[in-house]
Amino acid sequence: xxxxxxxxxxxxxxxxxxxxxxxxxxxxxxxxxxxxxxxxxxxxxxxxxxxxxxxxxxxxxxxxxxxxxxxxxxxxxxxxxxxxxxxxxxxxxxxxxxxxxxxxxxxxxxxxxxxxxxxxxxxxxxxxxxxxxxxxxxxxxxxxxxxxxxxxxxxxxxxxxxxxxxxxxxxxxxxxxxxxxxxxxxxxxxxxxxxxxxxxxxxxxxxxxxxxxxxxxxxxxxxxxxxxxxxxxxxxxxxxxxxxxxxxxxxxxxxxxxxxxxxxxxxxxxxxxxxxxxxxxxxxxxxxxxxxxxxxxxxxxxxxxxxxxxxxxxxxxxxxxxxxxxxxxxxxxxxxxxxxxxxxxxxxxxxxxxxxxxxxxxxxxxxxxxxxxxxxxxxxxxxxxxxxxxxxxxxxxxxxxxxxxxxxxxxxxxxxxxxxxxxxxxxxxxxxxxxxxxxxxxxxxxxxxxxxxx
Numbered sequence: 001x002x003x004x005x006x007x008x009x010x011x012x013x014x015x016x017x018x019x020x021x022x023x024x025x026x027x028x029x030x031x032x033x034x035x036x037x038x039x040x041x042x043x044x045x046x047x048x049x050x051x052x053x054x055x056x057x058x059x060x061x062x063x064x065x066x067x068x069x070x071x072x073x074x075x076x077x078x079x080x081x082x083x084x085x086x087x088x089x090x091x092x093x094x095x096x097x098x099x100x101x102x103x104x105x106x107x108x109x110x111x112x113x114x115x116x117x118x119x120x121x122x123x124x125x126x127x128x129x130x131x132x133x134x135x136x137x138x139x140x141x142x143x144x145x146x147x148x149x150x151x152x153x154x155x156x157x158x159x160x161x162x163x164x165x166x167x168x169x170x171x172x173x174x175x176x177x178x179x180x181x182x183x184x185x186x187x188x189x190x191x192x193x194x195x196x197x198x199x200x201x202x203x204x205x206x207x208x209x210x211x212x213x214x215x216x217x218x219x220x221x222x223x224x225x226x227x228x229x230x231x232x233x234x235x236x237x238x239x240x241x242x243x244x245x246x247x248x249x250x251x252x253x254x255x256x257x258x259x260x261x262x263x264x265x266x267x268x269x270x271x272x273x274x275x276x277x278x279x280x281x282x283x284x285x286x287x288x289x290x291x292x293x294x295x296x297x298x299x300x301x302x303x304x305x306x307x308x309x310x311x312x313x314x315x316x317x318x319x320x321x322x323x324x325x326x327x328x329x330x331x332x333x334x335x336x337x338x339x340x341x342x343x344x345x346x347x348x349x350x351x352x353x354x355x356x357x358x359x360x361x362x363x364x365x366x367x368x369x370x371x372x373x374x375x376x377x378x379x380x381x382x383x384x385x386x387x388x389x390x391x392x393x394x395x396x397x398x399x400x401x402x403x404x405x406x407x408x409x410x411x412x413x414x415x416x417x418x419x420x421x422x423x424x425x426x427x428x429x430x431x432x433x434x435x436x437x438x439x440x441x442x443x444x445x446x447x448x449x450x451x452x453x454x
Contacts, residue, residue, distance in 0.1 A: 013145065013148075013149060013211075014211075016149040016150050017148055017149055017150075017211065018148060018149065018150060020148075020211075020213050020214060021214075023147060023148050023213075024078065024082070024213065026147070027071075027074055027075055027078050027147065028075065028078075028087065030068070030070075030071030030072075030074070030075065031071050031072045031075040031087075031090055031091045031094050032071075032094060033068075033071075033072065033094045033097055033098045037068050037071075038098075038101065040066060040067075040068055041067060041068055041069060041098055041101065041102060042101065042105050043066065044063045044064075044066040044067040044068075044069075044168060045063070045067075045101075045102050045105040045106055045109075045168065045171065045172060045175075046105065046109055047059060047062060047063040047066065048060055048063035048064070048067075048106075048168040048169055048171075048172045049105075049106050049109040049110065049113075049172045049175065049176075050109075051063060051121070052119065052121050052122050052169060052172050052173065052176070053109075053110070053113055053115050053119070054115070054119070055119035055120060055121050056121075057121065060121060060168070060169055061163055063168050064162045064163050064166060064167070064168050064169075065159050065162055065163070067162065067167060067168050069098055069102070069167045069168065070143065070158075070161070070162060070165075070167065070200075071094075072091045072092075072094045072095035072098060073091075073095060073140075073167075073196075073197050073200050073201055073204075074140070074143060074144065074147070074200065074201070074204050075087065075090070075091035075094075075095075076088060076091040076092060076095065076197075076201045076204075077140065077144070077200065077201035077202065077203065077204025077205045077207075077208070078091075078204055078205070078208055078213075079091055080201065080204075080205040080231070081204065081205035081206070081207070081208030081209050081213060082208060082213050082214065082215050082216045083215045083216050083217050083218065084216035084217070085217075087216070095197070099171065099193075102168075102171040102172075102175075103171055103174050103175050103178070104175070105175070106171060106172040106173075106174065106175020106176065106179075107175040107176075107178045107179050108175075109172075109175065109179075110175055110176045110178075110179035110180065111179045118176070118180075118185070121169070122173050122176055122185070125166075125169050125170045125173040125188070125189045125192055126173065126184065126185050126188035126189055126192075127188055127245060127249075128188065128191055128192040128195050128241075128242050128245065129242055129245050129246040129249055130239070130242050130243050130245075130246035131246065132192060132195050132196070132242065133195055133199055133238075133239055133242050135164055135165060136165050136195055136196040136197075136198075136199035136200050136203075137199040137200075137202065137203045138203070139161045139164045139165040139200060139203070140161075140165070140199060140200035140201065140202065140203030140204050140207075141203040141206075141207055142157055142160070142161050143157070143158060143161040143200065143203075143204065144203065144204045144207035144208065145157075145207060146158050146161070148207070148211060165196050165200060166196070167193065167196055167197075169189075170189040170190065170192040170193035170196070171189070171190075171193055172189075173185060173188075173189035174186050174189040174190045174193065176189075177189060191241065191242075194238060195238055195242060198234060198235065198238045199238070202231075202235065254311075255279070255311075258310045258311040258312055259277055259279055259286065259310075259312070260277070261310055262286075262303075262306075262307065262310040262312060263277050263288065265310075266302075266303040266306055267288060267290070267295060267299075267303055267319075272290055272291075272293045272294075272295060273290065273291050274288060274289070274290050275289040275290060275291060276288075276289045277289075279312075279315070284314050284315045284316060285315065285316050285317075285318055286307070286312065286315050286316070286317050286318065287318050287320065288317065288318065288319045288320065289320045289321070290319060290320070290321045291321065294321055295319050295321060300317060300319050303317060304316065304317040369392040369393055369394060369409065369437075370392070372392055372436075372437055373390050373391060373392045376390060376436060376437075377390060383429075383432065384421070384425070384429055386415055386416050386419040386420075386421065387413050387414065387415060387416075387421075388414045388415065388416050388449040389412075389413070389414030389449055390411070390412070390413060390414070391410075391411075391412035391414075392409060392410070392411060392412075392437065393409070393410050393412075394407065394408075394409055394410075395407075395408065395409075395410045395443075406441070407441075408441035408442060408443050409437060409441070409442050409443070410443050410445060411433055411437070411442055411443065411444045411445065412445045412446075412447065413429075413444065413445070413446045413447070414446075414447055414448070414449035415446055415447070415448055415449065416448075416449060417448050417449065417450045421446075426444075429444075430442070430444060
């Protein structure tokens with residue numbers, strides 16, 4: 001018990017509390033949105049919109065520090081905590097005015113802004129999760145503690161709360177959604193703002209009750225019960241969609257991690273570069289795009305058999321490589337130009353695509369002539385029985401006294417030992433090859449093949 005009392009000393013904030021009536025009066029003064037407060041809010045909205053538009057985190061943080069929007073939100077929490085209906089009405093009215101003006105200001109900015117592309121800072125405000133609920137709640141708790149204690153208002157707590165809860169960016173993103181006609185952006189951003197509002201107010205109300213602020217009025221049992229039901233309903237309605245989104249995000253994250261581990265563990269090999277991996281859950285197919293050393297069918301089948309051990313039950317593996325992968329890479333780059341990927345990254349991808357095309361063409365030359373040699377072998381044996389072997393290959397001849405070079409196809413003929421081709425037959429053979437083998441220039445080379453060699 002002595003240990004418990006010793007620990008309580010460290011967590012006891014009552015000696016640091018200001019006069020409760022002074023705290024109530026100070027919070028009440030911060031509720032009003034007229035004159036200077038309103039103009040400061042408008043300028044803060046413009047600054048935040050600019051920051052979101054140019055994707056500048058520093059500018060957005062600056063706007064959060066300037067904004068006076070926290071006042072009516074904490075005021076609503078205080079009103080709920082001390083049962084002050086009139087204060088709640090005033091705070092809600094000022095909050096509504098501030099919200100409306102903020103969204104209108106952001107809408108006007110994005111309507112006249114020449115930069116219409118949705119940057120990552122904008123996109124981050126369209127999908128609230130349970131983590132945003134927790135941030136708002138703990139931010140509100142820190143805020144009411146700072147406002148209620150000596151020295152709390154002059155420290156870093158309130159600026160930190162303003163940055164952590166991020167009230168301004170969702171309002172600006174909602175304005176962007178209206179300006180661009182994107183309902184998804186508007187609803188997602190406004191929902192995030194609503195989460196922040198509800199849980200900052202809730203934390204404030206709980207803090208006020210725990211610090212035993214004097215109630216403005218006492219509610220009857222029926223009214224208190226009704227108020228609790230309303231508050232519980234609002235909390236559940238606010239939290240439920242965020243909880244669903246959070247579960248989906250966690251599931252997606254686990255799935256993507258499984259895909260990453262599968263690719264790294266089963267398909268990574270020396271000389272092969274995996275450009276991308278994507279999964280189609282509806283068709284239960286995992287698409288892999290690779291360049292470089294080819295992934296063999298045997299390796300693909302072995303890897304496909306191990307999909308289940310990575311949590312990818314029922315999935316099939318599709319590997320796109322060679323010329324197909326290069327075409328897919330080029331198409332994906334063109335389709336994704338509207339995203340906020342830096343231009344330098346696009347340039348690197350295009351350079352990689354060009355380099356891959358050149359390498360594929362060079363490789364195809366060698367495989368092409370190998371196929372020609374196999375196809376011509378059966379005819380060659382019938383037309384020219386003395387020829388025992390045939391090799392075709394594109395080669396480059398470089399002169400030692402000049403910088404010029406000549407490209408041609410080398411035709412290496414293996415003649416049976418002791419036999420030669422008569423001049424007339426050799427001319428016939430040259431004409432036959434030139435008609436069957438593509439190439440501007442053919443160079444014929446002969447060698448002797450002994451009977452003990454193939």
